[in-house]
Amino acid sequence: MLQMRRIAQYGLRQMTRPVYLSSTRFESKSTNNIYEIDFTLGDPEASNKPAEDLKNPFQKEKVVCILCKMKIKPDYKNIKLLSQFVSAFTGRVYGRHITEVCLGQIILDHGQIQMPYYFKNVEFAHDPELFDPDKPLRNHPY
Numbered sequence: 157m158l159q160m161r162r163i164a165q166y167g168l169r170q171m172t173r174p175v176y177l178s179s180t181r182f183e184s185k186s187t188n189n190i191y192e193i194d195f196t197l198g199d200p201e202a203s204n205k206p207a208e209d210l211k212n213p214f215q216k217e218k219v220v221c222i223l224c225k226m227k228i229k230p231d232y233k234n235i236k237l238l239s240q241f242v243s244a245f246t247g248r249v250y251g252r253h254i255t256e257v258c259l260g261q262i263i264l265d266h267g268q269i270q271m272p273y274y275f276k277n278v279e280f281a282h283d284p285e286l287f288d289p290d291k292p293l294r295n296h297p298y
Contacts, residue, residue: 221258230264232271242269 223230230237241250241257249269252262 230268232268
């Protein structure tokens with residue numbers, strides 16, 4: 157109580173040593189728990205410095221590529237895997253910002269996705285045409 161009067165009389169800036177706040181838990185005999193704030197004068201180097209061994213709580217976790225994490229190598233024969241990287245509507249390959257795949261894997265994916273287009277099997281290169289789009293069975297309205 158005497159310290160509180162000194163602070164009120166002289167002000168915080170007039171004190172020679174800095175004032176530190178520390179909270180202590182005070183339990184009364186009744187069921188109510190009361191927290192009291194204790195103004196103490198102390199050493200500035202005592203316990204107010206942050207611990208140096210703590211991790212930064214604001215640091216974001218490093219994003220890991222799902223293909224690298226599970227050690228999956230894309231293959232042009234694995235259609236189910238490669239179809240996840242291609243848009244069903246446009247046929248374009250999704251970018252890194254959508255798939256969250258690392259640069260090395262996205263280059264492999266692009267190569268594997270385009271491989272059947274570039275290296276066609278000769279047996280299927282000259283399939284017979286099933287229909288002629290220029291000569292329909294019914295006339296076009298346009």
